[in-house]
Amino acid sequence: MRRSSTLGTVAVLAGGLAATALAFAPTAAAVSPGSASASYDCGTWGGGPATLTATQSGTTATFTLTSGITTPLAVGVDQINATLTMAKAGGGTRAFTGKKNPALPMGGTVVIGPLTGTVASGDSLNSYFAGVALKMVIFGVTVNCDAVTSQTPGPFVFS
Numbered sequence: 001m002r003r004s005s006t007l008g009t010v011a012v013l014a015g016g017l018a019a020t021a022l023a024f025a026p027t028a029a030a031v032s033p034g035s036a037s038a039s040y041d042c043g044t045w046g047g048g049p050a051t052l053t054a055t056q057s058g059t060t061a062t063f064t065l066t067s068g069i070t071t072p073l074a075v076g077v078d079q080i081n082a083t084l085t086m087a088k089a090g091g092g093t094r095a096f097t098g099k100k101n102p103a104l105p106m107g108g109t110v111v112i113g114p115l116t117g118t119v120a121s122g123d124s125l126n127s128y129f130a131g132v133a134l135k136m137v138i139f140g141v142t143v144n145c146d147a148v149t150s151q152t153p154g155p156f157v158f159s
């Protein structure tokens with residue numbers, strides 16, 4: 001009898017600790033959808049579809065972009081300085097910047113991010129068509145990319 005009573009007490013205490021931890025855990029903001037696709041044209045550097053993955057923590061948002069663009073040379077870790085510009089519903093833009101990328105082999109798909117920027121609750125961000133949507137500086141060479149499609153399944157909406 002004593003053994004089951006002890007196990008019951010341990011179970012109740014563990015449940016109470018878990019509930020307390022959840023109560024004090026920071027609230028996480030959500031962005032929807034978590035990922036979307038859009039196409040970019042980078043001129044002589046190529047182009048094609050890209051997948052954008054977004055995360056949010058309070059007013060800070062990050063984007064990681066995996067593109068259809070390939071690199072003609074091997075690129076080391078954190079060698080691509082990038083700015084992703086997104087159009088804000090209702091007017092204006094939001095820019096996400098960073099110098100973060102994994103090591104990319106020659107001919108490898110370009111992956112950039114996380115690129116960091118600031119968002120407000122209710123921001124709805126989509127592809128930017130009024131200028132350069134993605135600017136990358138690789139080994140001192142600037143590669144400008146224009147968005148050619150809106151995001152699918154739709155804009156990123158931040159809470």
